Amino acid sequence: MRAKDSSSDTKGLTVESVAVSLGGSRVLHDVDLAINPGETVGLIGPNGAGKTTLLRAVLGLIPTDTGTLRANGRPGYVPQKHEFTWDFPITIAAAVLNARTATRWLGAPTRTDREAAAEAIERVGLAELARRPVGELSGGQRQRVLVARALARRPALLLLDEPFTGVDVPTQELLVELLAQLATEGTAILMTTHDLAQAQSTCSRICLLNRTVIADGPPEALADPDLWLRAFGVATSEQLTSILSPKGART
Numbered sequence: 001m002r003a004k005d006s007s008s009d010t011k012g013l014t015v016e017s018v019a020v021s022l023g024g025s026r027v028l029h030d031v032d033l034a035i036n037p038g039e040t041v042g043l044i045g046p047n048g049a050g051k052t053t054l055l056r057a058v059l060g061l062i063p064t065d066t067g068t069l070r071a072n073g074r075p076g077y078v079p080q081k082h083e084f085t086w087d088f089p090i091t092i093a094a095a096v097l098n099a100r101t102a103t104r105w106l107g108a109p110t111r112t113d114r115e116a117a118a119e120a121i122e123r124v125g126l127a128e129l130a131r132r133p134v135g136e137l138s139g140g141q142r143q144r145v146l147v148a149r150a151l152a153r154r155p156a157l158l159l160l161d162e163p164f165t166g167v168d169v170p171t172q173e174l175l176v177e178l179l180a181q182l183a184t185e186g187t188a189i190l191m192t193t194h195d196l197a198q199a200q201s202t203c204s205r206i207c208l209l210n211r212t213v214i215a216d217g218p219p220e221a222l223a224d225p226d227l228w229l230r231a232f233g234v235a236t237s238e239q240l241t242s243i244l245s246p247k248g249a250r251t
């Protein structure tokens with residue numbers, strides 16, 4: 001069974017009873033998750049919990065064993081930085097335009113393609129650097145290129161894999177603001193992260209995943225240490241719960 005594309009679905013994403021196996025082993029089972037337009041959901045779990053696998057299943061890159069996946073249109077995807085070929089000799093402008101046109105068999109980019117690519121580059125703050133080869137960019141700039149590539153398709157559902165890893169503070173701030181704007185515009189957002197503090201401030205909901213969904217709710221509803229024990233398989237630290245507690249220690 002593969003991910004279905006359903007533009008008529010009013011949800012950004014619906015995942016029902018999904019199971020996925022890789023290399024003959026069950027990696028995800030009984031996964032249920034729904035994301036409404038305008039919601040930003042942080043997907044949190046230990047290494048090997050199946051976070052990237054879930055994103056890849058939603059993208060239709062790997063088949064599910066059972067269950068249903070419905071995305072509103074084709075999702076925009078921001079992969080981890082190492083998944084993109086940075087030594088390919090193209091400019092930022094070409095890399096972003098290419099994200100819009102690459103899946104088409106024939107035809108030069110249309111005016112709409114160019115406008116959407118330029119808008120995406122503008123939104124990530126790279127307009128001044130649009131003619132620069134991608135191989136010359138810093139880690140933070142590369143992350144912006146990946147976000148612009150995802151946005152060039154103007155997706156109703158945006159999936160991001162560890163968007164805050166290895167980026168500098170200005171890029172983090174730009175991303176936080178951009179994700180908030182996209183949510184206001186009705187984009188449904190699902191992002192994996194290991195940064196609990198960032199998730200708490202950026203996400204309207206947090207989904208704790210460890211092969212299946214352990215808990216799903218607003219950050220302040222996930223202060224129960226037992227949930228973290230089940231999601232991470234270790235005794236939760238006070239820091240975890242204080243970060244996610246409504247009376248959290250962050251000031």
Ligand SMILES: Nc1ncnc2c1ncn2[C@@H]1O[C@H](COP(=O)(O)OP(=O)(O)OP(=O)(O)O)[C@@H](O)[C@H]1O
Nearest residue numbers: 022023024027045046047048049050051052053054
């Ligand atoms: N191609 C594969 N064949 C077999 N097993 C795989 C394959 N890819 C991933 N796995 C296994 O699937 C499980 C889930 O991996 P996944 O990358 O989805 O976890 P994750 O939650 O994203 O982890 P991390 O936080 O480390 O990125 C892991 O146990 C991993 O070893």
